[in-house]
Amino acid sequence: MPATEIIERTLARGGYRLTAPRRALLEAMQDLDDHFTAEDVVTAAPEVGRATVFRTLRLMQDIGVVCQVVLDDGSVAYRLTSGGHHHHMVCSQCGAVADFTSHDIEDVLQQLADRTGYEIDAHRLEMYGRCPRCRALPDE
Amino acid sequence: MPATEIIERTLARGGYRLTAPRRALLEAMQDLDDHFTAEDVVTAAPEVGRATVFRTLRLMQDIGVVCQVVLDDGSVAYRLTSGGHHHHMVCSQCGAVADFTSHDIEDVLQQLADRTGYEIDAHRLEMYGRCPRCRALPDE
DNA sequence: ATCCGCGATGAGAATAAGTCTCATTTGCAG
DNA sequence: CTGCAAATGAGACTTATTCTCATCGCGGAT
Numbered sequence: 001m002p003a004t005e006i007i008e009r010t011l012a013r014g015g016y017r018l019t020a021p022r023r024a025l026l027e028a029m030q031d032l033d034d035h036f037t038a039e040d041v042v043t044a045a046p047e048v049g050r051a052t053v054f055r056t057l058r059l060m061q062d063i064g065v066v067c068q069v070v071l072d073d074g075s076v077a078y079r080l081t082s083g084g085h086h087h088h089m090v091c092s093q094c095g096a097v098a099d100f101t102s103h104d105i106e107d108v109l110q111q112l113a114d115r116t117g118y119e120i121d122a123h124r125l126e127m128y129g130r131c132p133r134c135r136a137l138p139d140e
Numbered sequence: 141m142p143a144t145e146i147i148e149r150t151l152a153r154g155g156y157r158l159t160a161p162r163r164a165l166l167e168a169m170q171d172l173d174d175h176f177t178a179e180d181v182v183t184a185a186p187e188v189g190r191a192t193v194f195r196t197l198r199l200m201q202d203i204g205v206v207c208q209v210v211l212d213d214g215s216v217a218y219r220l221t222s223g224g225h226h227h228h229m230v231c232s233q234c235g236a237v238a239d240f241t242s243h244d245i246e247d248v249l250q251q252l253a254d255r256t257g258y259e260i261d262a263h264r265l266e267m268y269g270r271c272p273r274c275r276a277l278p279d280e
Numbered sequence: 281a282t283c284c285g286c287g288a289t290g291a292g293a294a295t296a297a298g299t300c301t302c303a304t305t306t307g308c309a310g
Numbered sequence: 311c312t313g314c315a316a317a318t319g320a321g322a323c324t325t326a327t328t329c330t331c332a333t334c335g336c337g338g339a340t
Contacts, residue, residue, distance in 0.1 A: 017336050019288065039326075049290040054327065068214045072262060076214050089258055102252055108244045109267065116240070117272035118229055122212060125265045127249065132257035157307050159317065179297075189319040194298065 004030065007065050014063045021048045025056050035069050035077040035097045069097055072128040087124075091131035098131065144170065147205050154203045161188045165196050175209050175217040175237045209237055212268040227264075231271035238271065 004026055011018055028045040029036065036044075042053050057078060060066035067081040069088050079088075079097060086099040105125065113120040144166055151158055168185040169176065176184075182193050197218060200206035207221040209228050219228075219237060226239040245265065253260040 017287065019336070021289065037326095049292095051291085051328075051330095052289055055288085070210050070214070070264060072264075074208050074210075074216050076216075089256070089260075091258075092261070100252070100256070102248065104248045104251070105245070108242065108248055111244070112240070112242055113267075113269070116229070117275070118231075118267070118269050119275055120229075120267050120269035121232070122269070123265065123267040124210060124212075125263065127253075127258070127260050127263040129253070129258050129260035129262070135257070135259055157316065159307070161318065177297095189321095191299075191301095191320085192318055195317085 010063055010065060016059065016063070021045075021052050022056055024048055025053065029066070029078075029080055035079040035095075037077055041078075070124070070126050072126075088126045089131070090126060090128050091134055092128050093130050093134040096131060096133075150203055150205060156199065156203070161185075161192050162196055164188055165193065169206070169218075169220055173235075175219040175235075177215075177217050181218075210264070210266050212266075228266045229271070230266060230268050231274055232268050233270050233274040236271060236273075 004023075007026055008018055008023070011022065016022075024045050025041060025048055028041055028048075032040055032044055038054060038057055041057065042048075042050055045053065048056075057066060061068065061078075064083065065081065066078050067086075069077045069079050069090065071077060071090060072092065081099070084101075086101045087105070089098045089100060091097075109120065109123060112118075144163075147166055148158055148163070151162065156162075164185050165181060165188055168181055168188075172180055172184055178194060178197055181197065182188075182190055185193065188196075197206060201208065201218075204223060205221065206218050207226075209217045209219050209230065211217060211230060212232065221239070224241075226241045227245070229238045229240060230236075231238075249260065249263060252258075
């Protein structure tokens with residue numbers, strides 16, 4: 001599944017132009033780590049202007065192609081996302097980010113909303129810890 | 141319960157000095173909104189140096205007197221906190237932040253950890269929506 | 281295929297946000 | 311009281327992000 005193609009289609013469907021810089025940035029992001037900062041993208045795509053990187057990052061968030069990951073120190077990174085609502089597991093050892101979803105969590109949050117009288121329309125959940133791979137590694 | 145006093149005691153217990161700037165910053169934070177940015181504190185306590193504000197903000201996070209709130213646009217604000225682990229409800233209309241805890245959530249997350257093989261040692265959950273107060277208000 | 285309008289872009293300046301240095305001050309243990 | 315390591319402040323510095331505006335080029339209309 002050529003992710004780029006899917007994304008390009010999403011762009012087009014949103015009524016956004018499919019420009020060379022946007023294509024270049026998409027490609028750059030796919031070559032980057034599983035999460036990256038705005039600066040990483042600026043560096044990885046030197047032919048694209050600084051302002052355009054920030055503009056494009058925001059645009060891609062709006063159309064749901066890129067999402068934010070809040071790291072455990074409170075800094076925010078970006079990440080290509082295949083789509084819908086999800087949460088993140090961030091490995092505190094190797095730094096890898098994994099997506100996950102859970103009906104149970106959504107259910108509990110819904111109950112919480114009902115109970116407290118809030119009308120929740122979005123939420124954000126990040127978990128920090130060691131991934132199975134790192135746990136299996138010989139201790140430091 | 142004079143929060144300031146409690147906090148000062150916490151500071152002392154941690155082996156940190158109770159200096160005039162720290163006292164001033166605590167007071168400033170209490171006068172601020174229910175959440176505030178570093179810059180807000182800098183402005184609210186002009187007699188305290190910029191660097192000290194950032195240093196103190198970090199210190200207070202370390203000793204658990206201040207916590208971070210991730211707003212829905214991904215920016216991070218700070219907030220005085222009475223203590224332990226909790227999550228946030230952020231009203232998208234009035235901006236107010238409320239703390240909450242839920243055993244159910246912790247349970248579900250623990251199950252998730254067990255199931256996925258992750259060793260979770262921290263997490264962060266923020267919910268965004270309208271608070272009961274704002275919902276009761278006449279529609280715009 | 282060609283044209284044209286407006287959305288998109290780039291360069292670089294401007295602003296915002298956070299960190300660092302280091303000489304000086306000051307809690308507070310003894 | 312005294313000594314000293316922790317804490318501070320001023321302000322330069324670095325890093326992050328936004329803004330401006332002249333120019334460009336995508337893609338719908340023809």
